[in-house]
Amino acid sequence: MVAPFPISTRSEKILPIDLPVVDLTAERSMVTKLIVKACEEYGFFNVINHGIPRDTIAEMEETAFDFFAKPMAQKKQLALYGCKNIGFNGDMGEVEYLLLSATPPSISHFKNISNMPSKFSSSVSAYTEGVRELACEILELMAEGLGVPDTWFFSRLIREVDSDSVLRFNHYPPIILNNKDCKDNHNHTKVIGFGEHSDPQILTILRSNDVGGLQISLQDGVWNPVAPDPSAFCVNVGDLLQVMTNGRFVSVRHRAMTNSHKSRMSVAYFGGPPLDACIVAPPVMVTPERPSLLFKPFTWAEYKKVTYSMRLGEHRIDLFRSN
């Protein structure tokens, strides 16, 4: 019998890892070095002492849980709500979500969401402003660490009023499976909440509750579960940042698995540039190790169009490699 949910069936090795931890209050040159190393080796790192007030996070999380607890008929009235179908090309996962445009991150913007209490718009706005600022700060530290003379080179793109950023709330309800074939060798469920993919934008700032599920793939066929840390933000390099660093930073594939007993909730801010922004590495990223541009220049509109016409797990960045 075919299970009614996606289960990972390929033979896979599961190897838990600890992500690098970056303390934003540490000495600046140490922070920039650590970030650069983490982005080269893992494409992911955790940020602590990030400055976003605990209340801002707690309020956003509470309103999101309240929303997902509503009856299905009510949730489905909202065009921004999705359940099990991811994108428009047949991808499925054991997830329900809200997908909001995060540009511009102002209270008035989120007020336009019909049927939502004003508490939702104010808490989501405050959260979005916090994570956008955090993303900009991290992008400036990255530019500094890479020796890019204009330290606003990356952050400017998501600060622009017409930047194309997105906020996604993912809720993974618990799924209990008794069959031992549905567990990996670490006794985690093999039910896929959000399938394997890389994030297409510049930088992702992800936060989850204390339920694990995120796995990254540093090597083909190997999945590395990462422990959740609700007091930290998990930051990852998107495809565009890989292009703008001429391949020095890696946009690493990842996925989210469901838990057998607890609900996982994650909130991801995807910092994206304006649609007409030209994506190309600055001259300083062309070095003896990378003597030419690895990718052809393109606009975000061109890349986004390709991304949204493809399946979640496809390697879209390969289409833009220089010959």
Ligand SMILES: C=C1C[C@]23C[C@@]1(O)CC[C@H]2[C@@]12CC[C@H](O)[C@@](C)(C(=O)O1)[C@H]2[C@@H]3C(=O)O
């Ligand atoms: C299947 C798809 C969903 C997605 C658009 C796409 O065609 C391929 C990329 C997917 C992704 C992954 C990261 C983000 O969650 C997202 C919002 C994005 O920008 O690219 C999703 C897209 C989506 O859910 O619409």
Ligand SMILES: O=C(O)CCC(=O)C(=O)O
């Ligand atoms: O829920 C998670 O931890 C990951 C979600 C994710 O990768 C995404 O929304 O792009």
Ligand SMILES: [Fe+2]
């Ligand atoms: Fe992702």
